[in-house]
Amino acid sequence: MDVRDNELYLGGCRAEALAERFGTPLYVYEEEVIRAQCRLFRESFAEVEPDIHYALKANPNPSLLRILKDEGMGIDAVSPLEVRLCLELGFLPGQIIFSGNNTTQEEQRFCLERGVPINVGSLSELERYGRLSPGGSVAVRINPDVGDGHHEHVITGGPRSKFGIYHTDLEKLQAVLAAHRLRLIGVHSHIGTGILKTQQMLLAMEIVLNTAAQLPGLEFIDFGGGFGVPYKPDQAPLPLSELGREMSRRFTAFCEAYGRPLKMKLEPGRFLVAQSGTLLARVTNIQSTPAHTFVGTDTGFNHLARPVIYAAYHEVVNASTVEGPQADVVVAGNICESGDVFTYGESGMEDRAVTRPEEGHLLALRDVGAYGLNLGSQYNMRPRPAEVLVRDGEARTIRRRETYDDLVRDYAELERPGSDAE
Ligand SMILES: Cc1ncc(COP(=O)(O)O)c(C=O)c1O
Numbered sequence: 001m002d003v004r005d006n007e008l009y010l011g012g013c014r015a016e017a018l019a020e021r022f023g024t025p026l027y028v029y030e031e032e033v034i035r036a037q038c039r040l041f042r043e044s045f046a047e048v049e050p051d052i053h054y055a056l057k058a059n060p061n062p063s064l065l066r067i068l069k070d071e072g073m074g075i076d077a078v079s080p081l082e083v084r085l086c087l088e089l090g091f092l093p094g095q096i097i098f099s100g101n102n103t104t105q106e107e108q109r110f111c112l113e114r115g116v117p118i119n120v121g122s123l124s125e126l127e128r129y130g131r132l133s134p135g136g137s138v139a140v141r142i143n144p145d146v147g148d149g150h151h152e153h154v155i156t157g158g159p160r161s162k163f164g165i166y167h168t169d170l171e172k173l174q175a176v177l178a179a180h181r182l183r184l185i186g187v188h189s190h191i192g193t194g195i196l197k198t199q200q201m202l203l204a205m206e207i208v209l210n211t212a213a214q215l216p217g218l219e220f221i222d223f224g225g226g227f228g229v230p231y232k233p234d235q236a237p238l239p240l241s242e243l244g245r246e247m248s249r250r251f252t253a254f255c256e257a258y259g260r261p262l263k264m265k266l267e268p269g270r271f272l273v274a275q276s277g278t279l280l281a282r283v284t285n286i287q288s289t290p291a292h293t294f295v296g297t298d299t300g301f302n303h304l305a306r307p308v309i310y311a312a313y314h315e316v317v318n319a320s321t322v323e324g325p326q327a328d329v330v331v332a333g334n335i336c337e338s339g340d341v342f343t344y345g346e347s348g349m350e351d352r353a354v355t356r357p358e359e360g361h362l363l364a365l366r367d368v369g370a371y372g373l374n375l376g377s378q379y380n381m382r383p384r385p386a387e388v389l390v391r392d393g394e395a396r397t398i399r400r401r402e403t404y405d406d407l408v409r410d411y412a413e414l415e416r417p418g419s420d421a422e
Pocket residue numbers: 055057058076099190192193194195224225226227228267268269270271370
């Protein structure tokens with residue numbers, strides 16, 4: 001953390017200066033953090049030189065996508081409009097992989113017509129794909145019976161997950177492939193997100209490799225994403241270089257036994273962008289009950305939903321006075337729901353020690369670059385904040401703050417020409 005004269009700096013910019021210039025609440029992304037994470041990720045798997053497809057759902061801001069493209073990343077997309085955005089930004093169809101869920105034939109056709117390869121996620125989707133492209137090539141998503149993740153809602157492997165063809169259903173898979181003369185060129189799996197331990201990932205890999213061994217003619221194996229980052233100060237990071245070395249070793253041994261060199265694909269999202277993002281919010285109110293002191297801010301779960309939906313932890317830093325006497329407080333938003341607080345623990349809302357906040361102070365919610373603003377909404381008719389990119393002391397807007405017009409534009413009752421610039 002860059003602290004000077006007890007104030008927080010982001011990308012060489014004083015947080016308070018950013019707040020004054022661009023207003024609050026404000027999403028700030030540090031370009032150098034994204035670039036460093038990309039390089040760390042690539043180096044960890046250097047031995048097998050995988051195709052790395054950034055999972056765009058983690059953060060779709062085109063300015064970040066340009067940085068990721070510049071770092072050599074491809075894209076993992078899950079909807080036609082994600083595909084469209086990447087193509088518009090100059091990603092080649094072959095750099096994109098589509099791993100949509102419960103997709104329609106229209107969505108499959110959209111990808112096929114643009115030459116974007118698809119990881120098909122169920123036998124009935126495969127049937128549809130076969131009817132659409134008989135004799136074509138395809139990859140399938142396997143459920144390896146193993147899952148992991150930071151919260152139950154994000155575990156995408158195992159019997160309670162809707163994703164992928166169960167690894168025990170290979171006969172059924174072969175039958176559908178044969179019925180439509182489909183050529184199986186890839187196997188995919190993704191077991192969850194926010195994973196900080198290697199055990200389940202390696203176990204899933206083993207099952208995927210055992211499955212792949214029974215499927216001749218493959219060209220690639222895609223092990224998905226899920227690579228976590230520590231959010232809490234005492235959380236141990238994922239030992240990525242160790243994991244990368246081990247996955248590379250197992251993959252190389254597999255390819256030798258399989259009899260042909262395959263490509264490894266990976267789909268990190270969170271790992272590349274989470275730590276680049278900070279949400280700056282102004283303290284607007286301080287209020288106590290017999291149980292808690294609530295520090296109210298000018299943002300809410302409509303701008304950062306992870307604490308409310310996953311009880312996710314985000315560090316709160318008082319950017320106006322980083323060090324000093326602390327107070328145990330609940331940091332809350334301005335949405336009219338009691339659950340609209342940012343300080344959750346395993347047993348629900350909890351106090352957090354923050355350098356004593358006062359009205360007018362600037363708070364920084366850290367590590368919000370992945371699954372942050374894109375999970376947001378305009379609930380309570382609160383517009384979404386601006387996003388800025390910072391680097392070497394320079395800052396620029398990469399998404400403007402929404403206005404009243406943005407919120408009401410689509411209501412038939414209010415149709416009107418022109419717009420207010422606010
Ligand atoms: C198919 C697929 N790949 C990759 C990812 C990215 O996961 P993460 O951000 O944990 O790396 C996801 C996220 O849910 C996903 O569904």
